[in-house]
Amino acid sequence: MYDGRKGSSSPFEQTVYLLSAAGRAADGLLADRWRARGMGQTHLSVLAALSRQGAHARPDLAARLRLPEAEVSRALDELLAAALVQSMVVQVNGRHEVVTLTAAGEAALEGLHGDAATVQEDLLAPLTKGQRTELNALLRRVCARAARIAAGPQSVSG
Numbered sequence: 826m827y828d829g830r831k832g833s834s835s836p837f838e839q840t841v842y843l844l845s846a847a848g849r850a851a852d853g854l855l856a857d858r859w860r861a862r863g864m865g866q867t868h869l870s871v872l873a874a875l876s877r878q879g880a881h882a883r884p885d886l887a888a889r890l891r892l893p894e895a896e897v898s899r900a901l902d903e904l905l906a907a908a909l910v911q912s913m914v915v916q917v918n919g920r921h922e923v924v925t926l927t928a929a930g931e932a933a934l935e936g937l938h939g940d941a942a943t944v945q946e947d948l949l950a951p952l953t954k955g956q957r958t959e960l961n962a963l964l965r966r967v968c969a970r971a972a973r974i975a976a977g978p979q980s981v982s983g
Contacts, residue, residue, distance in 0.1 A: 844967075847948070850948065851944060851945075851948060854944045854947065854948070855940060855941060855944050858940040858943070858944065859937060859940060862933070862936065862937070862940075863903070863907070864933070864937060865900075867890075867892065867896055867897065867899075867900040868900050868903070868904060868937075869934070869937050870890050870892065870900075871886065871890070871897060871900050871901060871904060871910070872904070872909065872910075872926065872930055872933060872934040872937070873934060874886060874889055874890055875910060875924065875925060875926040875930070876926055876930075876931060876934055879925070880923045880924065880925040881923065881924060882921045882922060882923050882924075883897065883898055883901060883922055883924065886901075886924065901924055904930065905924075907929075907933075908927060908929055909926070909927055909929050909930035909933050910924045910925060910926055910927060910930050911924065911925055911927050912924050913925070
């Protein structure tokens with residue numbers, strides 16, 4: 826039960842609620858910018874994976890991203906139509922479609938990262954450079970803890 830005597834005057838001023846509100850705001854601002862480019866989070870994930878890890882078969886890419894194959898396939902079809910990725914058929918133990926990033930895809934990925942930097946700048950404008958660095962370090966620790974909790978009780982310590 827919430828006890829207002831221990832800090833804030835409202836449970837909605839507790840850190841967990843503030844983190845959630847900031848996350849929703851960031852997600853909304855990013856989604857608006859990416860939607861204007863005809864993109865979304867899945868497009869970013871696909872482009873980033875192809876940029877970092879190179880060519881993939883469709884099913885392998887979906888597995889790597891831990892996303893439903895149909896969702897990744899839709900994003901790939903849209904990226905193919907925009908010439909941000911290219912597809913080729915290879916014959917290795919059967920026929921496989923392999924997708925790779927194009928130069929235009931690399932440029933699009935840079936644009937998506939630029940949008941994220943702009944949203945970050947907008948949201949963190951009230952903070953000094955030192956506060957931003959400290960917030961980043963603290964959020965990394967919180968995210969690491971959240972990942973350990975999500976992995977199960979055997980992963981949580983301290």
